[in-house]
Amino acid sequence: MKSRWNWACALSTVAMLAVTGSSQSSETRGATFTKAGELMLPKGYRKWMFIGASITPNGLNSGSAPFPEFHSVYVELDNFRSYQKNGKFPEGTVMVKELSLVQPGKHPDGSLDSASGRGYFPGSLNGLDVMVKDSARFSKTNNWGFFTFGHHAQPYNATAKESSTTECASCHIANVAKTDMVWVRYYPLLSVQID
Amino acid sequence: MKSRWNWACALSTVAMLAVTGSSQSSETRGATFTKAGELMLPKGYRKWMFIGASITPNGLNSGSAPFPEFHSVYVELDNFRSYQKNGKFPEGTVMVKELSLVQPGKHPDGSLDSASGRGYFPGSLNGLDVMVKDSARFSKTNNWGFFTFGHHAQPYNATAKESSTTECASCHIANVAKTDMVWVRYYPLLSVQID
Numbered sequence: 519m520k521s522r523w524n525w526a527c528a529l530s531t532v533a534m535l536a537v538t539g540s541s542q543s544s545e546t547r548g549a550t551f552t553k554a555g556e557l558m559l560p561k562g563y564r565k566w567m568f569i570g571a572s573i574t575p576n577g578l579n580s581g582s583a584p585f586p587e588f589h590s591v592y593v594e595l596d597n598f599r600s601y602q603k604n605g606k607f608p609e610g611t612v613m614v615k616e617l618s619l620v621q622p623g624k625h626p627d628g629s630l631d632s633a634s635g636r637g638y639f640p641g642s643l644n645g646l647d648v649m650v651k652d653s654a655r656f657s658k659t660n661n662w663g664f665f666t667f668g669h670h671a672q673p674y675n676a677t678a679k680e681s682s683t684t685e686c687a688s689c690h691i692a693n694v695a696k697t698d699m700v701w702v703r704y705y706p707l708l709s710v711q712i713d
Numbered sequence: 714m715k716s717r718w719n720w721a722c723a724l725s726t727v728a729m730l731a732v733t734g735s736s737q738s739s740e741t742r743g744a745t746f747t748k749a750g751e752l753m754l755p756k757g758y759r760k761w762m763f764i765g766a767s768i769t770p771n772g773l774n775s776g777s778a779p780f781p782e783f784h785s786v787y788v789e790l791d792n793f794r795s796y797q798k799n800g801k802f803p804e805g806t807v808m809v810k811e812l813s814l815v816q817p818g819k820h821p822d823g824s825l826d827s828a829s830g831r832g833y834f835p836g837s838l839n840g841l842d843v844m845v846k847d848s849a850r851f852s853k854t855n856n857w858g859f860f861t862f863g864h865h866a867q868p869y870n871a872t873a874k875e876s877s878t879t880e881c882a883s884c885h886i887a888n889v890a891k892t893d894m895v896w897v898r899y900y901p902l903l904s905v906q907i908d
Contacts, residue, residue, distance in 0.1 A: 567760065583831075586830075618902075633887075634778075637770060640899065704834045706835060707813075710759075712760070
């Protein structure tokens with residue numbers, strides 16, 4: 519009877535894993551490309567590890583900042599841990615940068631007054647950029663490909679073509695090639711040990 | 714033999730749950746208080762749902778902002794979803810606000826120049842504040858208790874006494890009592906449907 523209850527247990531275990539997995543069915547792992555080579559919009563990234571949000575508002579950039587929104591950056595936890603261990607991100611790493619408009623303020627620099635002080639506060643979501651590490655696919659741009667799913671409110675585009683080198687990669691290559699193409703200096707959480 | 718393999722399966726399932734749980738053993742759920750009534754430092758909160766990071770830098774607040782750091786706010790996913798469904802947070806909700814220093818810039822307002830523009834970028838971690846919803850324990854402050862685990866670099870304090878009403882609660886009561894004591898206007902992600 520040993521084999522019988524092992525088999526039954528195995529079934530039970532498979533069923534249990536299926537149930538556990540089902541709660542994450544709308545999430546994607548890593549990068550998924552269409553047959554035409556476009557990147558599909560990642561899902562579930564707001565449950566990934568948040569590593570920082572910087573802000574370069576229009577009010578401090580002559581009214582036309584390259585990125586006038588808050589940049590909230592997310593990476594999957596295992597890739598985060600791998601970076602901490604090895605100082606570089608593993609093949610297949612996906613980094614998501616979600617943009618949030620700045621809530622309009624009355625000061626010339628665009629800041630607003632709140633009970634906690636004068637400053638900048640996130641508003642509506644306004645776009646999604648993604649970078650994917652794939653040394654075979656993106657060897658010409660230092661192993662990373664760059665994608666924009668629209669700089670606008672949701673819904674974001676379902677797929678995105680690789681951005682041209684001059685749009686994204688060239689600036690990363692010029693400035694942060696030594697830190698695996700990521701602006702790690704602006705994401706100190708990357709060096710924080712987490713539970 | 715049926716009872717035997719049921720028993721064996723039960724053991725197997727328990728063992729599996731124990732293993733599944735062990736990967737999260739360093740995380741806490743909800744609020745834990747000491748016998749003396751102090752709140753214990755939450756763990757694992759950086760894997761909770763990030764809902765926004767605002768910034769009120771010293772450079773825009775005459776050199777002495779009440780909160781000169783980035784405020785990164787986290788809440789557990791099920792409490793986030795409950796808020797979306799009911800417009801209020803359930804009993805036992807814990808909200809964590811982690812503070813990050815602003816990287817020093819050369820402009821009078823403290824902003825710095827980067828390749829992506831002039832603005833504010835997070836630096837080292839510098840403190841942790843927590844609010845807990847418990848209508849029995851904190852009935853005098855509109856159902857929420859407020860705690861500070863230190864405004865300094867890690868490690869944060871292991872436990873925290875409830876802050877006095879004037880330190881935190883009074884401002885929340887005066888300004889955001891109608892939105893369950895949370896500054897929801899500054900966390901638009903609370904209204905975004907997530908996967």
